[in-house]
Amino acid sequence: MTTRTNVLRPRDLFREIERMQAEFASVFAHGNDSYAPGHPPVSVWTNDEGALLSAEVPGVDPEKIEVSVVGDTVTISGSRAPEQATEGVEFLRRERGQGGFQRSLHLPFKVDAEHVEARCKDGILRVTLPKAQEARARKIEVLAH
């Protein structure tokens, strides 16, 4: 980041701090992910209907991934087998992580556990978490009397 100008206008300063924070976060989320298979990077998005969760699980057998929801907490867990060394094959480097992982996240609302959907493609797990009926905003009509 050496090419950035040193002169910052005050209103740019906060944007710059935010950008740096995001950059730090992304470095820590991904820089060492392979060394910490127990903590796969996770991203969450929300809207009025619910939340979307995505997690990086390359090489994990989708059948070995478990997604569970209790109240407002979603937990993903699974494990990945190490590359098998077959007869006559010698590993020179092993930088990729292996073994089990588990992450739990608190969502800002209760989840409708009956309608949670999870899909795995290209090593990315995507979980759709709809809001529970009781957590949805309801419009209450004001009656004139």
Next chain:
Amino acid sequence: MNETNSQAANPQATESPRTESARGRVVHVLRVDVAESKDSFLVVADLPGVAQENVEVTVEKNVLTISARADARVPEGFAHRFGAESPIEWRRSFTLGDAIDREAIAATMKNGILRLTLPKASRVLPRKISVQAA
């Protein structure tokens, strides 16, 4: 494993031409497993969320470079809450030893995992020469 072969996976040989990206993004070092068998090397790398067309494997002189990009996973109509959201890039270079047959390098992608097979050139493979009766 002899000296020539070990060059193929020499840890000191990574990151060859230090070209900076002008895209203002972080480029991550690709973590790999490297294995050697009698007739080939195998390189395995994690590339979650990377479409096949976004992986590039190049061999220039004796440097093999893997570069890949996972597009930003921004779902429409949602607000980002937590975790990384920007596109992710990876890169890593290896110096190839003479033992590798450049023409026969093959790559496959499955489940977010890249597997590169680097066969050894036939001239370095052990060969049995049959003795003819004169």
